[in-house]
Amino acid sequence: MKVSVRRKISSENLKKIKKCGFGIGGYDAEVALVEGRFSDFRRYRNLKWIHTSFVGVDNLLTDEIMGSDVIITNSRGMKTPVPEHAMALMLSFERRLNEAFASQAKRKWDRIVGGELAGKTIFILGLGAIGLELAGLCRAFNCNVMGINNEPVKSRFVDKIGMSNKLHQMLPEADYVIACLPLTRETHHLLGRKEFSMMKKTAVVVNVGRGPVIDESALIAALRKKQIAGACLDVFEEEPLPKSSPLWKMKNVIITAHCASRTPHYEDRMIEIFCGNLRAFKSGRKLANVVDKERGY
Template sequence: MVTILFTRYYEMLEEKHIMQIKNISKNVKVIIDENVFKVIPDVDILIAGTFNKEILERAEKLQWVHALAAGVDRLLFPEFRESDIVLTNSSGVHPIPISEHVLGMMLMLTRRFNKSMKSQSQKKWERPTPVELHGKTLGIVGFGSIGERIGQLGKCLGMSVIGMKRNITTTENADEIMPPEKLHDLLNRSDFVVISLPLTKETFHLFGKKEFQTMKKTAYLINVSRGKIVCEKDLVDALEAEEIAGAGLDVFEVEPLPAESPLWEAENVIVTPHYAGSTPEYFNRAIDIFCDNLQRFLKGEPLINVVNKKTGY
């Protein structure tokens, strides 16, 4: 018997999802229990949820931890990194909602919807001067499945797309792929810079004063990945000094964003409270990914979406 534990109750987790997992094999048992310490000794697969050193120490049979998100930085405590337990994520859930969120931010900034909404709330008839996305250059820092989808939408709107990734490949969703060491070249050429990276030691504060000074003064930064990839103080300074034109931010160094943050009232900034990846289809897609891997696990086949615990992606 293979025992699978959800370590918390999810609002979107429905009975159909549990049955989908159980129907894969008669030898599968699914538990939903927030009292993790009580049940963890008998668990083979943990869907986190809650996971820490204390849980790991009590896990006698645990072979596989699955994250229902793409980012796994919060799970990578030292003892787990050093263990032989496999870690997988739900990469593939987010490309559609996050790419649409990015597109919405770009349209809002170029068509000046944010300014028109402010005028509407003040009952003022003010006509801003919009610009077009067509013909602009979209630089995507992190060209995985999410970056590919963002690039696809950009191409549909007539944008030139530059992607950045470690492994240089050809794709119809980008006009050019650059390696990470050419980040500043990408920044210098882009009208929109979208961050779509995992948070690792290498990407922490990847964007700071030098990066903002390298960007065009007419360029916009959009961050839909992790807040700590951007040095927020340097971003605020760059916005106030008009070193860049504006920003669309879904993630922040501290969440919720503190009330005293100047980002709240900046006219050239769109703030959304970390929901770019949210969608009514989230759990349907996430459970499909998990079930695909569960079938592989039961057959002894290699899993997909395996995370390198040393690098964090």
Template sequence: MTRRKLVITHTIDHDHAEKVKSLVPDWDVIIGKEKKTWKPHLKDAEVIAGWKPEMNNVVAEPEANLRWVQAWSAGINGLPLDKLEGKETVITSANGVHAYPISETIFGHMLALTRKIHTYVKQQQTKTWHHANMNLELHEKTVGIIGVGAIGKETAKIAKAFEMTVLGVRNSGEPVENVDEMYTADSLHDLLPRCDYVVVSLPLTEKTHHLFGAKEFSLMKDTAFFVTIGRGQLVAETELITALKEGAIAGAGLDVFEKEPLEENNPLWELDNVIVTPHTAGSTEFYNKRVMEDIFIPNLESYVNGDTLPVNRVDYRKGY
């Protein structure tokens, strides 16, 4: 009888590896980030934790045995969703792993733009002592959080430490702790004029592609700051650049871009009212630990018992 197979394409610590093996003692468990370690096992793998682009074609082959994919990121738009859905493959995401580091990055951008830390860092390079007309405060301002999932909830909680008014957008419109007023996606345009900061933490789907463009920036205050950490394709980048150059908005903190790495000739590099970070908002020393302990191992326990996976199961219809 052929042994069932589980492939993990990342380096995990010994304790996590032993826990996984104890849950599937009769399986072959392949662990390692090197391609030579996992590539020979793709067609036979029933479970894959950590998707790689090289896997896209393998899953479509008739003999492929894949039944469950644990993504190593919150977004799953890089996976061949049509192929996986056609084979009735279950997907679970890493949603929730990023709540602490990304919310910290969001406030890093907001505080730096407000208190002109990015300007002073540049001035430090040239030993320039200049006030730079810094006069803004974050306290008691209004922040709009577009996408109140795990990241948005943590951002809202931190915002309350600054006595901010928190407006949120989520599809259901249902209330969430620390969010003063909740809107649905259909009423986004009603929220934007009220905000001093707009934070975008949505997944990328057909509905959210280019959700922010010239119209949305025109509705924002010209004193407002825009922060996005979701996916670059949520924003029409050329229209954002125009808004920043023409002063339709005051500035932006950007961790994600339509094309990555950000090309050297992209104007965003040079704009004084922009902070660029290289898609690192979710980076943390605890990343793999949280994926394993909070998501994959609890799901694996359910999987081997034949139960529905309880954590972060993706709805193909929604795209997240």
């Protein structure tokens, strides 16, 4: 059996794949390791299974792949820095670090008065692995934590948990609203004009999930009207974020370039999950992290 490796990986990790008993193939492969889109899917004659190095699979769910019998698995469950990145964004906004960095660049001694994260109410949209780990970090900072999820979930770090239909009921309580959601039909533009109007004027929106979960034009309008206090964004509706986007010049917006998951350890952790599934596939056992194509996660 063969694996088509459609992303850059180290020679060491390539060896790990081979040690699982697989050769490296092309369009004749039974397995494909991908990152993002899979534009030439139709050229694979023997494909049985696609593994994505990401957690989100929205870029893979084309009509061709949806209509096929090919299994999709993702890299859910590996230790990820995304919760740390979300905390860094909130702390940067609260402590006004973007202003401090600007003063540093000008060699200006500016004793900025920042806020405090402790005591704030953090509302996490999506209590999967990332959302639950983020909840633990928020609790360590003495925050109040709320969350919604599609399925029932329990956590000692979350004070209040609701199903997804409780979004509007819980939004007005939040100081920070953090999207940790995959992109599906249900989550597309989950936060839009109506939702921003329900938030506190002091609320801050954070997105470390998928860009289109937020209606970007509605967000820009809400920021301009000062309906909310700010936004911290790692993902966007269009990436790279166009230079013409008003978000770049907004003083109450912090931007990072879809890098919340990027560390030197990411690839090794992903390969560990992939190789576990390669061994399962070879022996005919059930694969971990199988994606429900209809649900989108």
